[in-house]
Amino acid sequence: xxxxxxxxxxxxxxxxxxxxxxAAAEVRPSRNAMxxxxxxxxxxxxxxxxxxxxxxxxxxxxxxxLLHLDGGDVxxxxxxxxxxxxxxxxxxxxxxxxxxxxxxxxxxxLRYIDPRALGEMFVTTTDExxxxxxxxxxxxxxxxxxxxxxxxxxxxxxxAAKLKPLLMDQGFISGLGNIYSDEVLFAAGLRHxxxxxxxxxxxxxxxYRALQEVLQDAIxxxxxxxxxxxxxxxxxxxxxxxxELKVYGRAGQPCRRCRTPIESVKVxxxxxxxxxxxxx
DNA sequence: GTTTAACCCTGCACGC
DNA sequence: TGCGTGCAGGGTTAAA
Numbered sequence: 001x002x003x004x005x006x007x008x009x010x011x012x013x014x015x016x017x018x019x020x021x022x023a024a025a026e027v028r029p030s031r032n033a034m035x036x037x038x039x040x041x042x043x044x045x046x047x048x049x050x051x052x053x054x055x056x057x058x059x060x061x062x063x064x065x066l067l068h069l070d071g072g073d074v075x076x077x078x079x080x081x082x083x084x085x086x087x088x089x090x091x092x093x094x095x096x097x098x099x100x101x102x103x104x105x106x107x108x109x110l111r112y113i114d115p116r117a118l119g120e121m122f123v124t125t126t127d128e129x130x131x132x133x134x135x136x137x138x139x140x141x142x143x144x145x146x147x148x149x150x151x152x153x154x155x156x157x158x159x160a161a162k163l164k165p166l167l168m169d170q171g172f173i174s175g176l177g178n179i180y181s182d183e184v185l186f187a188a189g190l191r192h193x194x195x196x197x198x199x200x201x202x203x204x205x206x207x208y209r210a211l212q213e214v215l216q217d218a219i220x221x222x223x224x225x226x227x228x229x230x231x232x233x234x235x236x237x238x239x240x241x242x243x244e245l246k247v248y249g250r251a252g253q254p255c256r257r258c259r260t261p262i263e264s265v266k267v268x269x270x271x272x273x274x275x276x277x278x279x280x
Numbered sequence: 281g282t283t284t285a286a287c288c289c290t291g292c293a294c295g296c
Numbered sequence: 297t298g299c300g301t302g303c304a305g306g307g308t309t310a311a312a
Contacts, residue, residue, distance in 0.1 A: 001306080032289075063306075080306045082290080097290085116289045118306055134307085161282065170307080178305060268283070270305070284312070294301085 001079040003143075003175025004218035004241065005231050006063050009085060012234035013058040013067065016087060017110060024103040025050040032117035033099035036083075039122040049073050049123040050102060062138040062174030072126050076135070077112075083119030086111045087234050137171045142211040149208040156196040156204060163207075164192035165268040175215070178270045179224055179248045184210045186247045191279045192265075192272045217244065247273040 001009075025047040027033050033043075040046040053073065059066040067075040077083075086095070089108045094101065100112040100121060112121060129135060140147050155173075159166060166172050167181040176184065185192055187210035190203060199207070218224065223239030225231050226249065232238050246256050251264035251273060260277035 035288080078306080080289090081304080082306090114289095115291070116305090118289060120307095159281085165283080269285075271303090282312105284310105286310085287308085288306100291304095293303085296299090 001081070001083065001223075001231055002063060002177040002180050003060075003141075004180070004215055005223035005239070006060055006065055006079065006175075007143075007219050008223045008233055008239070009079075010058045010060045010065055013055075013065075013085065016234060017067070018055045018058055020104040020106055020108075021054040022050050022052065022102055023105040026101045026103075028094075028099050028101070030099065032097070032114075035117045036099045036112065036114060036119060036121050038120065046121075046123060050075065060141075061135060062141065062170055063177075064135060064138065066129075068126065069123075073123050074126055074129060075121065075123050076129075076132070078120045078134070080114065080116065080118030080120070082116040083112065083114035084231065085234055086113055086232075086236055138174045139169075139171050141174055142176075143215055149205055152208050153199075153201065153204045156199055156207075159196045161196050162192065162267065163190055163194045163196060164270075164272055166196050168268075168270070173211075176211075178272070179245070180214060180218065182248045182273050183218075183246060184214045186275060186279060187214050189279055192267050192274055194280075217241070247275060249273065 027037055027043040027046060037046045053069040053071050055067050056070050057068040059068065063078060065077040067077065069075065087108060088111055094111060095113055097115040098111050098113050102110040124132060163185060164181055167176050167184065168178065188207040190207060218241045221239060221241035221244060222233060223231055224241040224245065225238035226242055247262050250262045252261050254260065255262055255275040255278060258275065258277045260275055262273055263276050264271055264273050
């Protein structure tokens with residue numbers, strides 16, 4: 001789950017979960033459920049900090065989701081690859097790989113489902129958020145209004161790294177994963193292996209605009225749901241952006257702009273897709 | 281400083 | 297049918 005999917009989830013939670021009070025919380029008995037709450041030694045240590053409290057705000061930092069609670073605690077969630085929240089109720093059976101269930105006083109529940117269990121969830125205090133190492137490393141959000149192209153240009157010039165891994169580096173810019181970094185680079189007309197400090201001012205501007213346009217567009221389409229990854233929103237509904245993808249997962253198929261076959265290559269261990277004609 | 285590889289995990293496609 | 301292998305990709309960490 002990358003920035004657009006986390007943002008769609010945040011908006012759903014803001015509408016449907018913020019304001020609700022937690023009546024009960026359960027960490028399921030599986031080994032993977034303990035993996036999800038790996039920062040807490042015991043289940044009770046985690047659930048005790050939730051029960052009786054009300055969600056007051058849903059915030060996003062890069063790919064992290066912060067669910068604030070009254071009383072000053074925060075539930076921090078990172079979805080990894082296959083993690084997601086799903087609204088449900090007692091009458092509905094828990095789907096496989098459900099690790100955490102939060103019951104609301106007003107009825108209904110919130111399930112955390114994560115087949116690959118690469119996600120993580122923990123409770124901390126708002127005061128100690130600044131001490132969480134992972135959150136400290138989250139760089140500026142490309143959709144933040146304080147993210148200016150001049151600042152972006154300086155940051156790119158200060159590094160000599162290939163664009164694709166750099167865009168996926170959460171300490172450089174936050175929120176991009178494998179799918180959106182490829183889509184952004186296509187929209188900017190830049191190759192994955194261009195070095196960040198070789199970009200002209202015009203190319204930097206193109207990349208800056210591509211970041212915002214692609215991410216905003218993906219949020220408007222409620223995220224990308226691929227067959228295998230099966231991201232769905234809080235209510236189980238798939239996104240629509242997979243129909244808008246220009247390069248990701250399209251190896252061998254004609255480029256939507258110039259008909260040249262899309263190529264795929266391994267970059268920093270990730271399969272990357274690009275158009276050899278449109279991107280330079 | 282930058283890049284690579286290994287690790288965590290499950291489901292699925294693949295070849296034999 | 298069933299087994300082993302490799303891949304998918306979020307991130308971190310250690311090593312090159």
